Amino acid sequence: NAGVTQTPKFQVLKTGQSMTLQCAQDMNHEYMSWYRQDPGMGLRLIHYSVGAGITDQGEVPNGYNVSRSTTEDFPLRLLSAAPSQTSVYFCASSYSSRVGLYEQYFGPGTRLTVT
Amino acid sequence: DAKTTQPPSMDCAEGRAANLPCNHSTISGNEYVYWYRQIHSQGPQYIIHGLKNNETNEMASLIITEDRKSSTLILPHATLRDTAVYYCIVSFHGSGNTGKLIFGQGTTLQVKP
Numbered sequence: 001n002a003g004v005t006q007t008p009k010f011q012v013l014k015t016g017q018s019m020t021l022q023c024a025q026d027m028n029h030e031y032m033s034w035y036r037q038d039p040g041m042g043l044r045l046i047h048y049s050v051g052a053g054i055t056d057q058g059e060v061p062n063g064y065n066v067s068r069s070t071t072e073d074f075p076l077r078l079l080s081a082a083p084s085q086t087s088v089y090f091c092a093s094s095y096s097s098r099v100g101l102y103e104q105y106f107g108p109g110t111r112l113t114v115t
Numbered sequence: 116d117a118k119t120t121q122p123p124s125m126d127c128a129e130g131r132a133a134n135l136p137c138n139h140s141t142i143s144g145n146e147y148v149y150w151y152r153q154i155h156s157q158g159p160q161y162i163i164h165g166l167k168n169n170e171t172n173e174m175a176s177l178i179i180t181e182d183r184k185s186s187t188l189i190l191p192h193a194t195l196r197d198t199a200v201y202y203c204i205v206s207f208h209g210s211g212n213t214g215k216l217i218f219g220q221g222t223t224l225q226v227k228p
Contacts (some may be wrong), residue, residue: 031214042218058215090158094214106158
């Protein structure tokens, strides 16, 4: 298993540009999520999905869109990049059951700089 | 969401046990205690979790007090590769869970030769 993969590893954008961060998992996990981590800070939840076709907002969703057309993929789209979105972005996935979620597996991260 | 309190940093000698404390005095009955760690610049890594009983796996042991208001993560024989930020997180484990993990500042563990 490759686990959770993220592309690209690094990206530099100019203010106003849009782009999509890719996330894929091969563990057949129903739950997937996106976090951002600013320097010296903990992770904050952007969006999450409990299954294909279902997404919901986390605590910092503004400026980001997500979709979940397949179980494996959960892309994060930046609509119009701003310097405040300079951060490291982590995707995570988890097995879930009727009783809830289990341990979450994180990808290696995408380091985004917006100038 | 319950909050946790951890010391900002700790040192440990290589080969010795590392004991990382966590206070979670407002934890509710259906919340689990999770531990993750983040080695420099990498994605967080799950270590262990528990509800009220002590737990052990190949990475660590988790000791939860009887009143569940605090816990200790034990790395039995710390190595230099265990140098990382360790996060103690309490999270609801029931259905409808958003899966949100609240990462605080964690404890930076420095393992020294």
